[in-house]
């Protein structure tokens with residue numbers, strides 16, 4: 001909590017809700033990496049999960065053409081954009097949402113927060129989960145019910161675990177289950193069958209599902225399905241431009257609500273109207289192009305996913321060769337590593353928790369990772385998240401043919417930092433034993 005006295009002697013009290021709140025772990029690692037780079041250190045940026053790819057051309061052109069748009073737009077978002085998003089959900093995933101039940105905001109992170117702000121609820125979170133959900137629920141004054149997962153299930157939530165935990169701990173209170181797939185931090189996703197079972201469980205429990213599908217379009221096999229297909233009346237879907245469109249810094253997110261939650265949409269729009277007012281006008285106009293049907297965007301996405309498939313498989317193989325366990329991620333940008341088999345050797349070096357493990361790796365190898373604790377894992381578990389996006393996505397797209405040819409050459413030319421990091425990593429792990 002900030003000091004109750006400012007540097008110039010004025011007194012202020014931080015709100016108790018802020019107790020324990022720190023800078024978001026992903027942003028903190030990014031800033032730390034930048035500082036180390038400025039000091040001349042060679043840093044492998046495997047901490048922050050930012051798309052390595054450029055924004056597709058038609059979308060950049062649409063933004064250029066709309067640079068003059070200067071008016072405040074409607075709080076809920078520009079109607080043609082909300083219509084384009086509704087059509088996109090129908091086209092890509094067979095989901096039916098009405099444009100009036102779609103909200104546009106500066107990032108899906110903001111929408112996830114506003115949804116929690118608007119609800120007096122218990123947030124139900126599988127562990128591990130993305131870094132910001134739990135702090136957001138605290139800021140919103142809600143409590144969190146963590147549910148354990150198992151490494152054997154690729155750390156994905158099982159319906160039986162959901163049912164058992166909610167029956168025991170929800171005790172008549174309302175709950176919102178937050179699901180994220182493809183998943184950050186694991187890269188894993190649910191099968192259609194698993195989604196159906198989770199939907200049945202949520203319906204039986206009478207809980208809402210907040211389905212964070214920000215990595216849906218970067219499911220490497222283009223095989224993303226939404227739980228909203230199986231639980232349309234109780235699912236809110238969030239997504240945005242950050243991951244599949246390479247536009248994290250543009251800040252545009254989307255939330256789509258079922259018809260029965262129209263009053264919740266109104267409540268969120270009211271909070272938005274008293275806080276950020278509306279999302280940047282030029283970005284919203286450009287987003288219409290991003291969400292519209294365009295073969296050039298389909299090709300771009302295909303190409304991004306081919307590159308990610310290649311890097312994902314190679315990095316995983318290399319990690320497995322070092323004796324670290326890693327689920328087979330099929331989407332997004334992440335691997336979730338467990339160093340349990342090296343516990344004894346690590347412990348001999350004084351490394352017994354994920355934070356110290358990340359510190360040591362950063363100091364000794366320059367590899368920046370995030371500790372499992374940032375995702376809700378126990379401190380003494382030796383899990384860390386690796387984001388395999390430290391490469392030039394524009395170059396990889398231009399020279400895509402290389403990865404279908406001589407793959408060793410492709411690694412050297414297109415992914416030199418990942419190649420070097422994997423060598424450094426494997427040497428570090430070998431030296432442990």
Ligand SMILES: Cc1ncc(COP(=O)(O)O)c(C=O)c1O
Pocket residue numbers: 049106107108109110130180184212214239240241242248251252253
């Ligand atoms: C799982 C997950 N959800 C949401 C977000 C936020 O995305 P946005 O840029 O739309 O706010 C991120 C960004 O890292 C994420 O990893």
